[in-house]
Amino acid sequence: MKKQNSFIFSILFVAAIVTLAACQKDQKTETSAQGQVSEETLAQIKAKGFSTENVRAWNGGYIVENDIFLDQETLTTESSTPNVRIAEVEQYRTNNLVKSLPRVISIQVSNLGTAFVDGTDLAIQRYNALGLNITFKRITSGRADIVIKGFYEGPSGGFITLGSAGFPKRNGDPYGSISMNTHPQAYGTNPDVQYVGSVIQHELGHCIGFRHTDYMNRAFSCGSGGNEGSAGVGAVHIPGTPTGPDSGSWMLACSNGGNRTFNANDIIALNYLY
Template identity: 25%
Template structure:
C-alpha cells in the first residue's frame, strides 16, 4: 500500500454483522466450512448463526503494554472483541443502524475521557514484539487529535491525554488506551466503540508504520488518530453507503454499500453517492496523506455537537 493512500479501520460493536458480506446458510456447506476454516469453532458457529461468510473473518489480538492480549474478530478492516461478538443476538433486526454507533459515552459518568498513551519501549512475547510506544511525532498527533475534538464549540465531551512509559495501569482510571500494535501492517489502525454501559471505546491500536512515519506526514497521523478517536467516542464512517473515498484512492475497485442503511446524525449532510459527498470528512473510510489537513470539517463538528450537546 502506498503511504499516501491511507485506509483506516473501525472496530464495530453490535452492528458488525450488517457490515460484513452476507451469505445465506443454504449456500454454505457447514461441514466443508469447518474443515477449511481457520476460525475457532465458537466463532465459526456464531458466524454461521448470523448468516455471514466464514471466509471473510479471522481472529487477531488487541494488545496492551502489560502483555495482555484481547482476541478480536476481524472482517476486512472491521474488528470486534471476541467476547462481544459471541453475544450478538441472532435476531438483530431491532438494532439501531446509524452513522453514530449504537451506544454513546455517558458524559454524566465520564466528565472527562482519560486517554492513556503508551510511550515506553517495545514489549516482547518471547522473541516476538507485540506492542511498543508511540513515537514523539505520533504523540504530537494524539495531542492534535484531542485538540480537534475538544475545540468544538457546543460539545460537552472532554478528552484528556496522559502519556506514560508504565506497562501497568489502573483499570478504574483509564478509559481509552493508545498503543502501537506490532502485528499491524501499512498505515492505519483500529479502535473500539462505546459500550452498552456508556463507556468510551477501550482501545485505539495503530500500526508501526503510522508511528514511524508520523514525523514525515504530521497531518496524516493527526488525521488517523482523530479518526480512530472518533470511533472511540461514537462515530461511524461518513461514506458508509459508498466508501467512495476508498474508491477514489484506488484502494477498493468499486463503491460498496454497508447493508441496512443507517440514520444520519442530526445536523449533518446525508451521503448521496454522486450528488452529496464530503471529501474532507475526518470520518471517511479512507484519506490521502498528501492532501489532508488532519482537521474536522464543518459537518464533523456539527455531528459532535449533535451527539454531545453542551447547551
C-alpha cells in the same frame, strides 16, 4: 485504517479494528485470515450491520471494514436500536454512545514515539476546540479511559493497516484502546504529526460511536468497495447531516494521504450527539 503500500502519508479512522477517516482501508486483505473466521461468527458480524468481506481474526476478536475491532461482547450483545436506513454519504453512529455527560475522557500513550504523543495532543486539541460535552485530556500516569498502544505489522495485498479501534461499550464507556502501527511502511521513519494526529482523531471517532461517513459505499473514499453493511444494527443516521457526497469528512473510510480534520458537517454530527 489502511493505506496503499506505495503511499507515504498519514491519517486518522475502524472499525469500528477500525483503520481512518483519517484512516485508509481497502477491501484487499489476506484471504488466509478470512479462512480463520467461522461461518457462525460471520453471521454474527453481518447481523450487527458490518461487512463480512475480508474479516480477520485479531487479538481475541475480529477486524472488520479494515480498521474496526469487534470483540466477543460486541458480537453477542443485542441492541434494541434499529438500523435506520441505507442512504448516501452522511454521518452515522453506532447504537452505543458515551454516557454520563458532561465527561472528560482520559487518554494515555503507551510506549510510542514522540510523533504519536504529539499526534494525540493534536487530536485532543481539535476535539476540545468544539466545546462539546465530552472533552479529552492526555495523562501520563494512572488508569486512562483510552490507551493508545503500538503494534508492528507489515503490508499485505498492497495495503498496510495504520490503526484500529472499537466502539463504545454498553455501559456508556468509550472503547478503551486504539492500536497504531509502528511498522516503517505505515508512517515512515519520521512520521508527520498531522498525519498521525488525523488517524488518531479518526480512531477516537470510533471510540465514541462514529461509523464511517461512507459506510454504504466505500468506493467514495477508497476508489473501490461497496456497502460495509446495512443489515441488523449499528448504523444509525445522525439527523442534520447531508445526503450528498461529503468529501472532507474525518470519518471517511479511506485516508486522503495526509492531514484531515472536521468539516462543517462533522461538527453538526458531533454537536448533535455530544
